[in-house]
Amino acid sequence: MSTVATSFEKANWGKRLLIAIPYAWLLVLFLAPFALVAGISLSTVRLGMPPFEPLTAWDGSILNLRLNFENFLYVLTDDTYLLAYLTSLKIAAISTAAMLLIAYPLAYGIASCAPSSRSLLVFLVIVPFWSSMLIRVYSWMSILRNDGLLNALLLKLGLIAEPLRILNTETAIYIGIIYTYLPFMVLPIYSNLSSADKTLIEAARDLGCSRISAFWRVTFPLSLPGVLAGCALVFIPVVGEFVIPDLLGGADTQMIGRAIWLEFFNNRDWPMAAAVTIVLMALLVVPIVYFQSRQSRERT
Amino acid sequence: MTKPSWFNRLSILFGFAFLYLPIVVLVIYSFNGSKLVTVWGGFSTQWYATVLSNPSIIEGAKVSFLVAAVSATAATILGTLAAVVMVRLRRFRGRALLNGMLLAPMVMPEVVMAVSMLLMFVTLGIDRGPLTITLAHTTFTLCFATVVLQSRLVELDPSLEEAARDLGCPPPKAFVSVALPNMVPAIVSAWLLSFTLSLDDLVISSFTTGPGASTLPMKIYSQIKFGVTPEINAISTIILGIVVLGLVAAQLVSRRSEQKASVA
Numbered sequence: 001m002s003t004v005a006t007s008f009e010k011a012n013w014g015k016r017l018l019i020a021i022p023y024a025w026l027l028v029l030f031l032a033p034f035a036l037v038a039g040i041s042l043s044t045v046r047l048g049m050p051p052f053e054p055l056t057a058w059d060g061s062i063l064n065l066r067l068n069f070e071n072f073l074y075v076l077t078d079d080t081y082l083l084a085y086l087t088s089l090k091i092a093a094i095s096t097a098a099m100l101l102i103a104y105p106l107a108y109g110i111a112s113c114a115p116s117s118r119s120l121l122v123f124l125v126i127v128p129f130w131s132s133m134l135i136r137v138y139s140w141m142s143i144l145r146n147d148g149l150l151n152a153l154l155l156k157l158g159l160i161a162e163p164l165r166i167l168n169t170e171t172a173i174y175i176g177i178i179y180t181y182l183p184f185m186v187l188p189i190y191s192n193l194s195s196a197d198k199t200l201i202e203a204a205r206d207l208g209c210s211r212i213s214a215f216w217r218v219t220f221p222l223s224l225p226g227v228l229a230g231c232a233l234v235f236i237p238v239v240g241e242f243v244i245p246d247l248l249g250g251a252d253t254q255m256i257g258r259a260i261w262l263e264f265f266n267n268r269d270w271p272m273a274a275a276v277t278i279v280l281m282a283l284l285v286v287p288i289v290y291f292q293s294r295q296s297r298e299r300t
Numbered sequence: 301m302t303k304p305s306w307f308n309r310l311s312i313l314f315g316f317a318f319l320y321l322p323i324v325v326l327v328i329y330s331f332n333g334s335k336l337v338t339v340w341g342g343f344s345t346q347w348y349a350t351v352l353s354n355p356s357i358i359e360g361a362k363v364s365f366l367v368a369a370v371s372a373t374a375a376t377i378l379g380t381l382a383a384v385v386m387v388r389l390r391r392f393r394g395r396a397l398l399n400g401m402l403l404a405p406m407v408m409p410e411v412v413m414a415v416s417m418l419l420m421f422v423t424l425g426i427d428r429g430p431l432t433i434t435l436a437h438t439t440f441t442l443c444f445a446t447v448v449l450q451s452r453l454v455e456l457d458p459s460l461e462e463a464a465r466d467l468g469c470p471p472p473k474a475f476v477s478v479a480l481p482n483m484v485p486a487i488v489s490a491w492l493l494s495f496t497l498s499l500d501d502l503v504i505s506s507f508t509t510g511p512g513a514s515t516l517p518m519k520i521y522s523q524i525k526f527g528v529t530p531e532i533n534a535i536s537t538i539i540l541g542i543v544v545l546g547l548v549a550a551q552l553v554s555r556r557s558e559q560k561a562s563v564a
Contacts, residue, residue, distance in 0.1 A: 014472060019392060022382040022442075026401040029439040033416035040419055050422045102318065105311030112304040113312075121312070123551060128319050130493075131543045132500045134517050135536040138524055139322035142329065142533075147336070149325060182319065233407060240409020242503050247524060257411040257503075264415070264507070277415045284409070292403045296396075 034281075041274035042067040052271050071275035081259065081276065085283065088256040091170070091245075092238040095177040096185075096231050102178065103185035103230065110186075111193035122190065129183035137176050137247050144172050144248070168250035176244040181237075185230040192226025193219070225294070232291040236284055256280055323540065330533035347534035357535065360519035364499055367430055367515060371437035372445075372494035378438070379445030379490055380483075384475070386446070387453045405443040413440055414507035421508060428510030436508040437501060441494035448493060452486035453479070485554035492550050496543055 043052040044066075057064045075081045110121045128136065143149045144167040151163040166172050196219065204214040242257035249255070256276065263273035304312075330348070334341025351357055382402055389395075405413060417436045421428055456479055464474040502517040509515070516535075523532055 015389060015392075018381055019385050019389065019394075019398075022378050022385060022402075023394070023398055025378055025439070025442070026398070029417065029420065029435060030401050030405065030413075033420040036419045036423055037416045102315060105307070106315030109304060109308035109310075109312040109315070112308045123547075124316060125319070127544060127547060128323065130496050130547055131323070131540050132517070132536070134500065134502055134520055134524075135326070135539060136322060138520075138532060138536065139326040141524070143322060143325060179318065179322065182315075186315075236407040237409050240411045242411055243521075257409060260411050260415060261503075270419070273415060274419065277412055280409065281412060288404065288407060291407055292400055295403050296399050 037274045037277055040271055041071055041278050042069065043271045043274075044068045044070075045269045045271050050270070051268055068271070071272050072279070074272070075275050075279055080254065081256075081279075084254045084256045084259045085279070087253060088239045088241075089283070091173060091177070091253075091255065092235050092241075095174050095181075095238060096235045098174065099178050099182060099185045099234060100227065100231065103182055104189055104227070107186045107189035107193055107226075110190055111196075118194070122187075125183050125186050125190075133180055134243060136180055137243055140172070140176055140179065141167060141247060144175070167248060170249065170253050172248040173245050173253060173255075176248040177238055177241065180244065181234045184233045188229040188233065189223060189226040192223050192229075196222055229291075229294060232287055232294070236287050236291065239284060240280060326533055327537050327540065329530065330537040332530060332533075335530060347530045348538075350531050351534045351538070354531075357516070357519055360514050360516040363430055363433075363513055364516040367434050367437060367505075368495045368498040371434045371441060371498045372491050374434075374438040375441040375445045375494040376449075376487060376491045378442050379449050379494075380487065382442070382446045383449035383453050386450055402443050402446050405440045406447070410440075410501075410503040414504045417504070418507040428508060429513040430509075432508045432510070433505050433513065433515065436504050437494075437498040440501075440504060441497045444497060445490040445494050448490040449483065449486050452483055456482055485550075488553050489550050492546050496546070499539075 039055055040052055043055055045051060046053050053066070055066060057066070106125075110118055110125070113121060141148075145151070146163040146165060146167065148167070150166070151160075154160045155163065166175075200222070201214050201218050204218045205211070209217065240257040240260075241255060242261050245253060245255040245258050246261070249258075260273050260276050260280070263269050263276060331343050331345065332339075332341055333344035333346065382398070386395075386399065386402070414436075417432075417439065418428075421432045421435075426432055461471075461474045461478045464478050465471060469477070500517065501515075502521055505515045506518055506521075509518070516539075520532060520535060523529065
């Protein structure tokens with residue numbers, strides 16, 4: 001009896017330790033930092049390191065708590081920040097929609113192939129995702145430049161008289177985002193389509209549905225979970241994207257990820273950057289919670 | 301969906317042309333003798349020579365590879381623990397929070413994680429450099445590693461481990477000697493995924509590094525900011541080559557072990 005109890009207790013301690021290790025890591029390096037960002041967003045910028053005032057100060061026996069809401073008031077009323085948030089949301093929404101138009105037929109096409117060639121095609125979708133994003137964005141720079149390949153080609157074909165300005169415009173940002181995030185959209189849709197029950201489509205066809213209406217009435221509605229997963233996987237990170245707007249976009253298109261970067265490195269106003277980050281998180285809370293609940297439902 | 305129609309073929313063709321054209325252009329122009337993108341100056345490997353004799357690039361590559369190797373190893377170990385916890389321990393207090401913390405970094409904008417980790421390191425008073433980059437990379441790659449490991453662990457047949465336990469093997473030992481060997485392909489791909497994600501990262505590295513330590517993407521980024529040079533095509537092609545080789549190797553490892561599993 002007692003040996004059973006001790007081994008049970010031992011297993012319990014082992015379990016606790018097992019849970020505690022990843023838990024502690026993520027608490028310290030993932031969750032607690034967010035609390036810090038929230039705290040520092042209420043601080044005041046100062047010279048020195050760290051470049052912000054502490055929130056609390058002892059005045060004799062009195063503990064003073066100074067919460068400065070000026071950063072938030074500024075972020076929420078300043079036109080440049082408001083515009084940056086709206087531009088980021090707009091660019092993310094439009095590029096997510098455009099990506100869906102390219103990714104869905106591709107995923108559908110792959111799912112319609114024989115299983116033996118499917119795995120090769122999926123592998124080919126994954127390769128660009130594994131290769132450096134910076135490099136892939138850079139490759140578009142040399143294509144889209146005024147003296148780049150696309151303009152050279154169009155000039156040679158006589159389609160245009162003088163080079164088009166594409167690099168450093170919003171169009172270039174769209175191209176870059178759609179290109180970079182495409183695999184994230186294709187893979188969830190593909191995995192949904194490839195595990196779909198094909199007898200349902202056969203049944204619809206047997207009952208007189210045309211190929212096209214069978215697709216819209218059976219295949220597409222059933223693939224919506226994959227579509228939504230892909231959209232969430234793309235939309236949320238794109239809103240905060242830095243590299244693509246920085247390298248492909250122009251000075252007139254400000255996205256919020258780049259605004260945070262500039263606030264940090266150029267203005268060195270950390271409390272302001274923290275406030276901008278908190279507002280960004282507030283905008284993304286709904287899609288993130290949706291994504292998480294979906295993912296964990298799928299996994300259980 | 302028995303046979304791919306012309307529409308299916310066309311969308312596959314278009315999709316892959318879009319995905320691969322820029323990469324092909326990049327590789328071809330890394331061998332261009334001319335400095336201009338639009339002029340073909342004959343086949344040349346001079347840009348590779350320039351890259352390999354650039355001490356700043358080599359230094360950046362060393363930092364990047366070290367950070368990527370250490371953080372990938374840490375993320376894979378932590379990810380294995382997390383996957384076991386999430387798959388095998390169905391009920392414990394705080395499970396939902398752990399699940400949330402494991403999934404969130406996958407979609408969280410990089411800038412957000414970068415800012416928060418920087419502020420954490422500053423608050424803790426840790427000197428910023430390769431160590432802080434490694435800690436940050438371990439944290440953001442951990443979720444990707446866990447997803448890969450978790451999906452493999454779910455597929456694993458529990459009856460083998462049950463048999464080991466019935467024969468008197470304590471559960472931890474049963475896991476290590478029965479389940480773990482079957483997870484080797486997943487462990488390899490989790491490590492490779494973490495490694496490449498770390499190698500690729502610009503934003504989190506830029507925020508969490510200190511003076512002196514620059515990773516390869518940070519060096520490439522500052523060169524790109526100065527303007528397009530064929531040198532970057534050469535670096536890019538080298539990195540692409542390493543990634544593709546790694547991927548093909550991983551694919552072969554998992555194929556072989558699948559064949560072994562199906563034979564056994």
